[in-house]
Amino acid sequence: MPLGRYITSEESGNNMERIDRIMKHRLFLDCKQKIDRKEAQRMYCRHGLEHSLDVARIAYILNLEESGGLRQDLIYAMALLHDLGRSREYETGASHHAAGVELAEQILPECGFTAEETQRIAYAIGVHKNGEETGDYCASLLFRADKLSRSCFDCKVSETCYWTEACRNHDISY
Ligand SMILES: [Fe+2]
Ligand SMILES: [Fe+2]
Numbered sequence: 001m002p003l004g005r006y007i008t009s010e011e012s013g014n015n016m017e018r019i020d021r022i023m024k025h026r027l028f029l030d031c032k033q034k035i036d037r038k039e040a041q042r043m044y045c046r047h048g049l050e051h052s053l054d055v056a057r058i059a060y061i062l063n064l065e066e067s068g069g070l071r072q073d074l075i076y077a078m079a080l081l082h083d084l085g086r087s088r089e090y091e092t093g094a095s096h097h098a099a100g101v102e103l104a105e106q107i108l109p110e111c112g113f114t115a116e117e118t119q120r121i122a123y124a125i126g127v128h129k130n131g132e133e134t135g136d137y138c139a140s141l142l143f144r145a146d147k148l149s150r151s152c153f154d155c156k157v158s159e160t161c162y163w164t165e166a167c168r169n170h171d172i173s174y
Contacts, residue, residue, distance in 0.1 A: 014072040021111035022080055028107055031087035038090040043157050045150055047083040055079040058174045059145035068137055077108060078121045078142055082128050101126040148174050 022028055032049065039046045056079035063070050085099030101122045108118040124131060124138040131143030152168035155161060161168075 016073055018073050018112045019076045022077060025107050031084045034087040047086045052080045054149035055145045058148050059141045061174055062141055074117060078124050082125050082142055097126050097129055
């Protein structure tokens with residue numbers, strides 16, 4: 001292949017049509033807008049689309065490096081929805097992990113994900129606080145990419161951030 005030519009999604013076997021459906025889903029957009037509004041003045045890390053896409057891309061790289069074999073759209077769906085429950089957490093105080101499971105179970109089937117895929121993604125979202133300990137590959141991938149996505153090395157509020165020194169990313173790895 002000549003240098004500078006991008007591989008099309010057709011060539012790579014990745015079909016991102018279902019991701020497009022999530023991006024246009026009414027409930028997804030509604031929750032995303034609520035998060036953006038609530039976090040507009042937030043000085044710590046935010047949970048909007050930029051964060052979700054960072055997580056998606058890092059998770060996809062890890063999946064390729066580790067030959068995890070997960071479909072690209074499954075990884076992106078998991079990442080796009082993983083913090084969506086924050087919209088409810090900000091309103092009611094409910095855990096965003098549990099709220100995220102409910103939202104994923106509602107949104108994913110309407111975007112063409114099978115019951116099995118929905119269950120897999122929802123599970124990973126529900127345990128993303130400590131997904132490494134579950135032994136589930138999706139959960140571990142989401143947990144690691146979520147942590148790796150944060151630019152602690154460029155943080156302006158590290159003095160008061162609750163992340164421990166051991167958790168923080170001191171340099172760029174992805
Ligand atoms: Fe989270
Ligand atoms: Fe996150």
